[in-house]
Amino acid sequence: MSLNIARRRRPAAGYAAIAGGLVVVGTLYAGLSGGSAASASAPSQASTAVAHGKSLFETSCSSCHGLDAQGTSQAPSLVGAGAAAVDFQMSTGRMPAKEYGAENERKPTHFTQQQIYDIAAYVASLGGGPAIPDAQQVSTKGADTALGQQLFSTNCAQCHGFAGAGGALTYGKSAPSLNVATPRQIYEAMLTGPEAMPVFGDGTITPSEKRDIIALITQTRDEANPGGLSAGRTGPVTEGLVIWLGGLGFLVLIAMWLTAKRKDHAKAEPEQQS
Ligand code: HEC
């Protein structure tokens, strides 16, 4: 709790700089990876990609997921998980997991996007699962952010907070902030439902609605306000601050009341003694 407060109250300028940097990097990255996605899926390269992906998988993933991705007591089978799950898990640095049982958090990945595509191609070759969405599928051009807001409130806010800042889940886990995920990662998260997150298949949230949600999330982020949240927006951070300040005020009142009482006593005592 105190750790959270300390983190939340970091100077706003630092946040703005970090957020700005991430947006720039994210945009460049999305552009670059969009390009190589096309080449990676070119048929002539497909079989080499799978072979290359398999050997990478054996080195980096098979210790937990099994030599043929069939799953072990350490990790689930990836047969049918699909390319989108691999791209999401690896591009956000969640996989390869560091140790069994640890909560998988976003961290920098040591793999190139091409290596991730190759492993994804291998896992996809085992059959089933959603493909990696292409640039057009995640494009927010002409998206309806008002509908996105509605969909977000109904489907996402209970875990990620109304402003997408993340929040604690009841069972001791937490849902991350949505401030850094790229449009493709947001789409993939919905398609694959990592960990405690449910899968939002195209039957539940249509591809066009997914774009509306992505537009909302990325637009909320672009409205440059320090810390990713404006004071007027309600969300866990603002709420937390209000509760914290309210609590502080309450303590001050109690302290004042106690002091006043003690003064009363001090005044009262001499009278009683006399
Ligand atoms: C230290 C063990 C470990 C290693 C190494 C590891 N994983 Fe995992 N992986 C797990 C566990 C445990 C889960 C299930 C928990 C979760 O979903 O967060 C998981 C889940 C996944 C999922 C989600 C499955 C789904 O159905 O959505 C994917 C995809 C995945 N791993 C891919 C990989 C890839 C690719 C690598 C290698 C680059 C890798 N993992 C390395 C332990 C590991």
Ligand code: HEC
């Ligand atoms: C039941 C709670 C829950 C709901 C509902 C939920 N999520 Fe999640 N979400 C999670 C959890 C938990 C994780 C982290 C999973 C992990 O680390 O493996 C997550 C991860 C994510 C991530 C990855 C963030 C990152 O930067 O790595 C995105 C993006 C995301 N969710 C988007 C959404 C969207 C969009 C919706 C609504 C359509 C949604 N989530 C609904 C619990 C939820």
